[in-house]
Amino acid sequence: MAFELPALPYDYAALEPTISSETMTIHHDKHHAAYVTNLNAAIAKAPELEGKSVEELITNLSAVPEAVRGAVRNNGGGHLNHTFFWELLTPGGATEPSGDLLEAINTTFGSLADLKTQFNAAGVARFGSGWAWLVKDADGKLSITSTANQDSPITDGLTPILGNDVWEHAYYVDYRNLRPKYLEAWWSVVNWDKAAENFSK
Ligand code: MN
Secondary structure, eight states: OOOOOOOOSSOTTTTTTTSOHHHHHHIIIIIIHHHHHHHHHHHHTOGGGTTOOHHHHHHTGGGSOHHHHHHIIIIIHHHHHHHHHHHHBOSSSOSSOOHHHHHHHHHHHSSHHHHHHHHHHHHHHSOSSEEEEEEEOTTSOEEEEEEETTOOGGGGTOEEEEEEEOSGGGTHHHHTTOHHHHHHHHGGGBOHHHHHHHHHO
């Protein structure tokens, strides 16, 4: 069973004006599609990996044969991260955190505003391409982290709650070089119901 590009769970224009239909179309139909195509090409060279989920592959990269490990890391990570990202963004759903997640945010960061400040700073500080994350460790403790390229926090045993793509392809059409402006605006399209679901895992 080859990996497949999941359909975007809403219309390409659904996140406008924060993220344009043009950005979503290229990002999903071209960038995410390429990760899926290249992941399948890597798996074809290591048939013993067939049947493993992308989570299994990325959680335990050391079990992936060295000849395809880099390709699986980059393209499996790309497939995993983008699937996570589309599901986290929606014009529907709660626009603010609540319940246990809000309590954990307040305990760890002081306030939602402080979480946003630290998260955005991690996104700005990521040199080149990568991601900013809010993650939960095995003890349930929250923290902010950042990964390069398409690396996923799950490789380090962390559970992603929120993740923002800070590759230029995610914002250049809409924000040009202004990554901080994109990071600020992005919060208005986060689905906090999905974040709460990620937190409860
Ligand atoms: Mn991307």
